[in-house]
Amino acid sequence: NAGVTQTPKFQVLKTGQSMTLQCAQDMNHEYMSWYRQDPGMGLRLIHYSVGAGITDQGEVPNGYNVSRSTTEDFPLRLLSAAPSQTSVYFCASSPGQFYGYTFGSGTRLTVV
Amino acid sequence: GQQVMQIPQYQHVQEGEDFTTYCNSSTTLSNIQWYKQRPGGHPVFLIQLVKSGEVKKQKRLTFQFGEAKKNSSLHITATQTTDVGTYFCAGGSGGGADGLTFGKGTHLIIQP
Numbered sequence: 542n543a544g545v546t547q548t549p550k551f552q553v554l555k556t557g558q559s560m561t562l563q564c565a566q567d568m569n570h571e572y573m574s575w576y577r578q579d580p581g582m583g584l585r586l587i588h589y590s591v592g593a594g595i596t597d598q599g600e601v602p603n604g605y606n607v608s609r610s611t612t613e614d615f616p617l618r619l620l621s622a623a624p625s626q627t628s629v630y631f632c633a634s635s636p637g638q639f640y641g642y643t644f645g646s647g648t649r650l651t652v653v
Numbered sequence: 654g655q656q657v658m659q660i661p662q663y664q665h666v667q668e669g670e671d672f673t674t675y676c677n678s679s680t681t682l683s684n685i686q687w688y689k690q691r692p693g694g695h696p697v698f699l700i701q702l703v704k705s706g707e708v709k710k711q712k713r714l715t716f717q718f719g720e721a722k723k724n725s726s727l728h729i730t731a732t733q734t735t736d737v738g739t740y741f742c743a744g745g746s747g748g749g750a751d752g753l754t755f756g757k758g759t760h761l762i763i764q765p
Contacts, residue, residue: 574752583659583741583757584696599752631695638745641686641698642753 543567547632547645554622554652562617562648564632572635573615574599574642575607577628584631590615591637622652655680657744659756667764672729674759676742684745685718685725686753691738729761737763 548563566573574589586599588607596607604626606618615634619626629649633642656679666672676685684703688696700709702718702725709716715728725742739760743753 576755581662581757584743584755586752586754589752597752600754633696639684639701639703641688641701642696643698644695646695 545632545634545643545645547630547648549648550646552648552650554619554650556622556624556652558622560619560622562619562630562632562650564615564617564645565613566615566632566634566643567613568634568636568643569612570634570643571612571637572640572642573609574633574635575605575615575617576631576633577601577626578631578647579628587617587630619650624652626650627652655744655746655754657742657754657756659742659759661759662757663760663762665762665764666732668734669731672732672736672761674727674740674742674761676725676727676744676756678723678744678754680723680746682722682744682746685722686743686745687716687725687727688741688743688755689738690741690758694738696741732761732763734763734765737761 545566571592575587576584585601590596590609631647632645635642658677686701687699690696706720707718713730717726739758741758743755
Protein backbone atom coordinates (compact mmCIF):
# COMPACT_ATOMS: atom_id res chain seq x y z
CA ASN A 542 0.00 0.00 0.00
CA ALA A 543 1.21 3.49 -0.85
CA GLY A 544 -0.82 5.08 1.96
CA VAL A 545 -1.43 8.80 1.43
CA THR A 546 0.29 10.26 -1.61
CA GLN A 547 0.70 14.00 -2.06
CA THR A 548 1.94 15.73 -5.18
CA PRO A 549 3.89 17.83 -5.83
CA LYS A 550 6.43 17.74 -2.98
CA PHE A 551 7.64 21.26 -3.71
CA GLN A 552 6.04 24.15 -5.58
CA VAL A 553 6.80 27.81 -6.17
CA LEU A 554 3.94 30.03 -7.29
CA LYS A 555 3.68 33.66 -8.20
CA THR A 556 1.12 35.79 -6.43
CA GLY A 557 -2.24 35.45 -8.14
CA GLN A 558 -1.59 32.08 -9.73
CA SER A 559 -3.87 29.15 -9.04
CA MET A 560 -2.96 25.53 -8.54
CA THR A 561 -4.20 22.23 -7.18
CA LEU A 562 -2.45 20.15 -4.57
CA GLN A 563 -3.20 16.51 -5.14
CA CYS A 564 -3.93 13.96 -2.43
CA ALA A 565 -4.76 10.31 -2.97
CA GLN A 566 -5.12 7.41 -0.55
CA ASP A 567 -5.44 3.71 -1.30
CA MET A 568 -6.68 2.55 2.10
CA ASN A 569 -10.41 3.08 1.42
CA HIS A 570 -10.56 5.66 4.20
CA GLU A 571 -13.75 7.68 4.51
CA TYR A 572 -12.28 10.66 6.36
CA MET A 573 -9.79 12.99 4.70
CA SER A 574 -8.41 16.35 5.81
CA TRP A 575 -6.09 19.09 4.70
CA TYR A 576 -3.84 20.88 7.18
CA ARG A 577 -1.30 23.65 6.83
CA GLN A 578 1.72 23.84 9.07
CA ASP A 579 3.49 27.10 9.78
CA PRO A 580 6.35 27.69 12.26
CA GLY A 581 4.98 28.15 15.76
CA MET A 582 1.40 27.59 14.63
CA GLY A 583 1.11 23.84 14.71
CA LEU A 584 -1.27 22.15 12.29
CA ARG A 585 -4.36 24.10 11.28
CA LEU A 586 -7.32 22.44 9.62
CA ILE A 587 -8.25 23.89 6.23
CA HIS A 588 -11.01 21.59 4.95
CA TYR A 589 -12.14 18.08 5.72
CA SER A 590 -14.41 15.39 4.32
CA VAL A 591 -16.23 12.51 5.97
CA GLY A 592 -17.02 10.76 2.72
CA ALA A 593 -17.33 11.16 -1.04
CA GLY A 594 -19.50 14.14 -1.88
CA ILE A 595 -19.25 15.62 1.62
CA THR A 596 -16.87 18.43 2.56
CA ASP A 597 -16.77 21.07 5.25
CA GLN A 598 -14.64 24.00 6.32
CA GLY A 599 -12.05 23.87 9.03
CA GLU A 600 -10.29 26.64 10.93
CA VAL A 601 -8.61 28.42 8.00
CA PRO A 602 -10.62 27.77 4.80
CA ASN A 603 -10.34 31.19 3.11
CA GLY A 604 -8.56 31.08 -0.24
CA TYR A 605 -8.93 27.31 -0.60
CA ASN A 606 -11.49 25.02 -2.23
CA VAL A 607 -11.91 21.28 -2.04
CA SER A 608 -14.05 18.59 -3.61
CA ARG A 609 -14.43 14.88 -2.92
CA SER A 610 -15.82 13.13 -5.96
CA THR A 611 -14.25 9.78 -5.06
CA THR A 612 -13.23 8.08 -1.82
CA GLU A 613 -9.59 8.02 -2.95
CA ASP A 614 -8.96 11.63 -3.97
CA PHE A 615 -9.21 14.91 -2.09
CA PRO A 616 -7.57 17.76 -4.05
CA LEU A 617 -6.98 21.19 -2.54
CA ARG A 618 -7.30 24.17 -4.85
CA LEU A 619 -5.65 27.52 -4.27
CA LEU A 620 -7.78 30.03 -6.12
CA SER A 621 -5.41 33.02 -6.25
CA ALA A 622 -2.16 32.39 -4.41
CA ALA A 623 -0.97 34.92 -1.84
CA PRO A 624 2.34 35.09 0.07
CA SER A 625 0.38 34.31 3.26
CA GLN A 626 -0.31 30.86 1.80
CA THR A 627 3.37 29.98 1.89
CA SER A 628 3.35 26.89 4.09
CA VAL A 629 3.73 23.15 4.30
CA TYR A 630 0.48 21.40 3.42
CA PHE A 631 -0.41 17.97 4.75
CA CYS A 632 -3.19 15.71 3.61
CA ALA A 633 -4.38 13.03 6.02
CA SER A 634 -6.89 10.20 5.98
CA SER A 635 -8.62 8.02 8.55
CA PRO A 636 -11.03 5.08 8.48
CA GLY A 637 -13.51 7.16 10.44
CA GLN A 638 -14.48 8.18 13.93
CA PHE A 639 -12.09 7.15 16.69
CA TYR A 640 -9.27 6.13 14.39
CA GLY A 641 -5.91 7.79 13.93
CA TYR A 642 -5.02 9.71 10.81
CA THR A 643 -2.36 8.68 8.31
CA PHE A 644 -0.52 11.70 6.93
CA GLY A 645 1.06 12.21 3.55
CA SER A 646 4.64 13.43 3.28
CA GLY A 647 3.54 17.01 2.60
CA THR A 648 3.79 19.70 -0.06
CA ARG A 649 6.09 22.64 0.59
CA LEU A 650 4.55 25.66 -1.13
CA THR A 651 6.22 29.02 -1.58
CA VAL A 652 4.31 31.98 -2.99
CA VAL A 653 6.45 34.87 -4.22
CA GLY B 654 -14.39 27.51 18.22
CA GLN B 655 -12.53 24.76 19.97
CA GLN B 656 -9.01 25.60 21.11
CA VAL B 657 -6.34 23.16 22.18
CA MET B 658 -3.42 24.58 24.12
CA GLN B 659 -0.20 22.64 24.54
CA ILE B 660 2.71 23.35 26.85
CA PRO B 661 5.61 23.69 26.94
CA GLN B 662 6.47 24.86 23.44
CA TYR B 663 10.06 23.65 23.81
CA GLN B 664 11.66 21.21 26.23
CA HIS B 665 15.37 20.54 26.52
CA VAL B 666 16.34 17.44 28.45
CA GLN B 667 19.45 15.42 29.01
CA GLU B 668 19.31 11.93 27.59
CA GLY B 669 17.86 9.65 30.24
CA GLU B 670 15.70 12.32 31.85
CA ASP B 671 11.92 12.20 31.78
CA PHE B 672 9.73 14.43 29.63
CA THR B 673 6.10 15.51 29.90
CA THR B 674 3.89 17.58 27.62
CA TYR B 675 0.45 18.83 28.57
CA CYS B 676 -2.61 19.50 26.49
CA ASN B 677 -5.68 21.53 27.53
CA SER B 678 -8.90 22.10 25.65
CA SER B 679 -11.37 24.94 26.02
CA THR B 680 -14.23 22.46 25.50
CA THR B 681 -14.97 18.87 26.43
CA LEU B 682 -13.42 16.48 23.96
CA SER B 683 -14.89 13.30 22.53
CA ASN B 684 -11.42 11.87 22.04
CA ILE B 685 -7.80 12.95 21.99
CA GLN B 686 -5.03 11.70 19.75
CA TRP B 687 -1.27 12.08 20.00
CA TYR B 688 1.13 12.36 17.11
CA LYS B 689 4.91 12.57 16.73
CA GLN B 690 6.65 14.48 13.98
CA ARG B 691 10.36 14.03 13.39
CA PRO B 692 12.29 17.01 12.00
CA GLY B 693 11.51 17.34 8.29
CA GLY B 694 8.91 14.60 8.47
CA HIS B 695 5.17 14.25 8.72
CA PRO B 696 3.01 13.60 11.80
CA VAL B 697 2.72 9.94 12.78
CA PHE B 698 -0.19 8.69 14.88
CA LEU B 699 0.80 7.36 18.28
CA ILE B 700 -2.39 6.68 20.21
CA GLN B 701 -5.99 7.66 20.89
CA LEU B 702 -7.74 8.13 24.23
CA VAL B 703 -11.52 8.12 24.46
CA LYS B 704 -12.62 7.37 28.02
CA SER B 705 -12.60 9.76 30.96
CA GLY B 706 -9.53 9.10 33.14
CA GLU B 707 -8.06 6.68 30.62
CA VAL B 708 -4.37 5.78 30.87
CA LYS B 709 -2.49 3.96 28.13
CA LYS B 710 1.15 2.91 27.90
CA GLN B 711 3.43 2.24 24.98
CA LYS B 712 6.81 1.07 26.27
CA ARG B 713 8.34 4.23 27.81
CA LEU B 714 5.39 6.46 26.83
CA THR B 715 2.40 7.00 29.12
CA PHE B 716 -0.70 8.82 27.93
CA GLN B 717 -3.46 10.14 30.18
CA PHE B 718 -6.90 11.62 29.50
CA GLY B 719 -8.36 13.80 32.23
CA GLU B 720 -11.50 12.99 34.16
CA ALA B 721 -13.34 15.94 32.60
CA LYS B 722 -12.05 15.02 29.13
CA LYS B 723 -10.57 18.51 28.73
CA ASN B 724 -6.91 17.76 29.31
CA SER B 725 -4.33 15.15 28.49
CA SER B 726 -0.65 14.45 28.99
CA LEU B 727 2.15 12.47 27.44
CA HIS B 728 5.02 11.34 29.65
CA ILE B 729 8.21 9.76 28.36
CA THR B 730 10.41 7.93 30.84
CA ALA B 731 14.19 7.91 30.38
CA THR B 732 14.34 9.75 27.07
CA GLN B 733 16.49 8.46 24.23
CA THR B 734 17.85 10.32 21.21
CA THR B 735 15.25 8.55 19.08
CA ASP B 736 12.55 10.46 20.99
CA VAL B 737 13.60 13.76 19.38
CA GLY B 738 10.77 15.48 17.54
CA THR B 739 7.59 17.44 18.03
CA TYR B 740 4.70 15.89 19.91
CA PHE B 741 1.20 17.06 19.07
CA CYS B 742 -2.08 16.45 20.76
CA ALA B 743 -5.24 16.66 18.68
CA GLY B 744 -8.74 16.88 20.05
CA GLY B 745 -12.01 15.83 18.51
CA SER B 746 -15.27 17.47 19.46
CA GLY B 747 -17.68 15.27 17.55
CA GLY B 748 -16.00 11.90 17.53
CA GLY B 749 -13.83 13.04 14.66
CA ALA B 750 -16.73 14.13 12.50
CA ASP B 751 -15.72 17.77 12.76
CA GLY B 752 -12.05 17.26 12.07
CA LEU B 753 -9.28 17.30 14.64
CA THR B 754 -7.99 20.45 16.31
CA PHE B 755 -4.26 20.24 16.89
CA GLY B 756 -2.26 21.87 19.63
CA LYS B 757 0.84 23.80 18.57
CA GLY B 758 3.08 20.98 19.69
CA THR B 759 5.99 20.51 22.07
CA HIS B 760 9.44 20.34 20.57
CA LEU B 761 11.57 17.81 22.45
CA ILE B 762 15.30 18.47 22.21
CA ILE B 763 17.61 15.89 23.75
CA GLN B 764 21.19 16.60 24.71
CA PRO B 765 23.36 13.50 24.82
